Amino acid sequence: xxxxxxxxxxxxxxxxxxxxxxxxxxxxxxxxxxxxxxxxxxxxxxxxxxxxxxxxxxxxxxxxxxxxxxxxxxxxxxxxxxxxxxxxxxxxxxxxxxxxxxxxxxxxxxxxxxxx
Ligand code: 5GP
Numbered sequence: 001x002x003x004x005x006x007x008x009x010x011x012x013x014x015x016x017x018x019x020x021x022x023x024x025x026x027x028x029x030x031x032x033x034x035x036x037x038x039x040x041x042x043x044x045x046x047x048x049x050x051x052x053x054x055x056x057x058x059x060x061x062x063x064x065x066x067x068x069x070x071x072x073x074x075x076x077x078x079x080x081x082x083x084x085x086x087x088x089x090x091x092x093x094x095x096x097x098x099x100x101x102x103x104x105x106x107x108x109x110x111x112x113x114x115x116x
Pocket of ligand 1: 004015016027028029030031032039085086092093094095096
């Protein structure tokens with residue numbers, strides 16, 4: 001079954017798309033955790049980082065090129081931002097189609113929440 005992000009890529013469900021090229025697409029997160037929260041997604045449906053192969057290197061490298069461009073366009077390149085990729089349960093992954101979170105627009109604080 002197609003992932004929810006493949007449905008976004010295919011315009012089967014709506015989203016606020018901010019960038020698209022031959023390999024990746026980027027759209028605003030439906031539940032933003034920061035003033036700028038954009039998901040950058042390879043068009044190829046790869047479930048998790050564990051499923052990445054060498055042939056995906058071009059598309060996954062493009063995530064960074066797109067991130068830099070989108071950060072600049074959203075005015076957060078100089079102030080800074082965080083790029084995050086979650087994997088499986090302990091990583092907090094909810095959508096099993098690899099994606100990079102681009103978060104910024106405020107100071108994001110420590111990298112991880114503190115736990116005992
Ligand atoms: P994960 O936890 O898998 O790294 O992140 C999944 C992200 O996808 C979450 O931040 C969630 O808010 C976002 N998300 C889930 N469903 C949709 C959707 O239908 N549209 C958009 N734009 N974002 C979604």
